[in-house]
Amino acid sequence: xxxxxxxxxxxxxxxxxxxxxxxxxxxxxxxxxxxxxxxxxxxxxxxxxxxxxxxxxxxxxxxxxxxxxxxxxxxxxxxxxxxxxxxxxxxxxxxxxxxxxxxxxxxxxxxxxxxxxxxxxxxxxxxxxxxxxxxxxxxxxxxxxxxxxxxxxxxxxxxxxxxxxxxxxxxxxxxxxxxxxxxxxxxxxxxxxxxxxxxxxxxxxxxxxxxxxxxxxxxxxxxxxxxxxxxxxxxxxxxxxxxxxxxxxxxxxxxxxxxxxxxxxxxxxxxxxxxxxxxxxxxxxxxxxxxxxxxxxxxxxxxxxxxxxxxxxxxxxxxxxxxxxxxxxxxxxxxxxxxxxxxxxxxxxxxxxxxxxxxxxxxxxxxxxxxxxxxxxxxxxxxxxxxxxxxxxxxxxxxxxxxxxxxxxxxxxxxxxxxxxxxxxxxxxxxxxxxxxxxxxxxxxxxxxxxxxxxxxxxx
Ligand code: HEC
Numbered sequence: 001x002x003x004x005x006x007x008x009x010x011x012x013x014x015x016x017x018x019x020x021x022x023x024x025x026x027x028x029x030x031x032x033x034x035x036x037x038x039x040x041x042x043x044x045x046x047x048x049x050x051x052x053x054x055x056x057x058x059x060x061x062x063x064x065x066x067x068x069x070x071x072x073x074x075x076x077x078x079x080x081x082x083x084x085x086x087x088x089x090x091x092x093x094x095x096x097x098x099x100x101x102x103x104x105x106x107x108x109x110x111x112x113x114x115x116x117x118x119x120x121x122x123x124x125x126x127x128x129x130x131x132x133x134x135x136x137x138x139x140x141x142x143x144x145x146x147x148x149x150x151x152x153x154x155x156x157x158x159x160x161x162x163x164x165x166x167x168x169x170x171x172x173x174x175x176x177x178x179x180x181x182x183x184x185x186x187x188x189x190x191x192x193x194x195x196x197x198x199x200x201x202x203x204x205x206x207x208x209x210x211x212x213x214x215x216x217x218x219x220x221x222x223x224x225x226x227x228x229x230x231x232x233x234x235x236x237x238x239x240x241x242x243x244x245x246x247x248x249x250x251x252x253x254x255x256x257x258x259x260x261x262x263x264x265x266x267x268x269x270x271x272x273x274x275x276x277x278x279x280x281x282x283x284x285x286x287x288x289x290x291x292x293x294x295x296x297x298x299x300x301x302x303x304x305x306x307x308x309x310x311x312x313x314x315x316x317x318x319x320x321x322x323x324x325x326x327x328x329x330x331x332x333x334x335x336x337x338x339x340x341x342x343x344x345x346x347x348x349x350x351x352x353x354x355x356x357x358x359x360x361x362x363x364x365x366x367x368x369x370x371x372x373x374x375x376x377x378x379x380x381x382x383x384x385x386x387x388x389x390x391x392x393x394x395x396x397x398x399x400x401x402x403x404x405x406x407x408x409x410x411x412x413x414x415x416x417x418x419x420x421x422x423x424x425x426x427x428x429x430x431x432x433x434x435x436x437x438x439x440x441x442x443x444x445x446x447x448x449x450x451x452x453x454x455x456x457x458x459x460x
């Protein structure tokens with residue numbers, strides 16, 4: 001993490017400066033009328049259509065002028081409040097460089113807002129961008145980057161009644177792996193539109209015969225009902241809005257021969273019988289002979305305090321938990337998990353020397369979106385052994401929270417979507433001291449290349 005924030009501050013001022021210069025140069029252009037054909041269509045194509053098209057996950061389509069005009073007011077609201085595209089990160093603090101950033105820039109938001117405010121003019125037909133060629137909206141999202149998965153593991157299917165309590169389905173499926181394989185990327189997806197609608201979340205535990213390694217002794221992952229998960233632990237968590245997980249070069253998950261996936265599929269009835277609820281896991285491997293050195297594990301970092309969650313009616317509640325890291329660690333992502341009252345989640349690093357810094361903060365949490373913020377390789381926090389990770393969660397049980405179904409209820413921890421949770425899912429890669437030092441040196445060299453200024457204060 002050393003020096004990382006400095007880089008960002010410098011980067012940000014450089015960006016601000018170039019925006020200012022552009023604004024002066026483009027002074028004339030910006031006073032031009034914003035039109036659908038020239039300005040808005042390209043933004044919607046790039047940032048919205050993958051979900052807002054026939055066969056994809058959104059309830060409305062935004063693939064032509066008529067549709068965009070019909071929903072213009074809603075588009076304005078969602079975009080201005082930064083609810084759409086789903087990216088709910090606080091952009092004023094912490095790391096801002098991600099592999100999967102899909103947020104709009106301030107300029108793009110401004111364009112959409114003024115297009116709506118000016119009566120949604122169409123503009124010039126000739127300005128329309130060529131339609132984008134989308135991959136199968138029902139396919140694996142990561143296939144755009146990696147091609148079709150090397151391996152697909154499908155769960156058994158389940159029948160969910162039209163009206164029933166939430167169900168947790170826990171089948172076990174052999175993976176079929178016949179030799180040790182290192183995993184570069186994984187993605188879980190419910191199969192078919194109805195299953196997508198009723199699937200609240202999926203956990204996939206990797207069960208395989210292995211000794212608890214040194215690095216898994218401390219942070220062995222347990223599920224609430226399943227007990228200890230042994231050496232391999234949780235493979236992947238999926239919930240609506242999550243695409244997949246990608247591990248940086250040199251790190252990945254390890255699958256062994258004879259391994260099995262134990263699923264935990266949380267289903268929520270939708271008023272219609274679904275008799276083929278089934279999910280699948282796509283796996284992309286490293287080539288044999290190109291094995292990464294470091295192993296990544298998914299850990300759940302709880303923000304529940306000692307007394308659990310105790311959220312009074314019509315109140316804001318804050319809970320916090322401390323997690324000391326026993327080994328040098330790189331965090332690969334940040335994925336907050338809360339339910340309807342969840343509002344803010346923040347992770348901070350408190351270094352062994354006492355200095356602390358915010359790594360990431362989601363300040364506009366939307367319970368139906370489980371966005372996984374995947375750090376860019378050069379920005380992923382590098383934390384020395386002995387760092388404490390502080391996870392803080394805010395729940396808003398007041399009537400001001402538009403997602404709150406009933407502010408008169410007391411709320412505690414629980415599995416149902418009307419109960420609450422407060423934890424972050426983070427893929428951690430534990431590094432040897434030697435690898436950690438090498439990674440830090442690499443970052444320092446990168447930083448020195450970018451600027452000749454003095455180096456940041458050491459954290460350890
Ligand atoms: C990752 C997929 C995804 C992306 C990208 C996305 N949306 Fe959405 N959008 C959804 C889904 C799913 C819903 C319905 C659930 C919800 O509202 O959260 C939705 C809901 C909406 C709604 C409300 C629809 C209604 O029924 O009232 C609007 C408006 C909207 N999106 C606009 C946009 C715009 C504009 C963009 C791009 C700037 C965008 N969305 C990008 C998936 C997406």
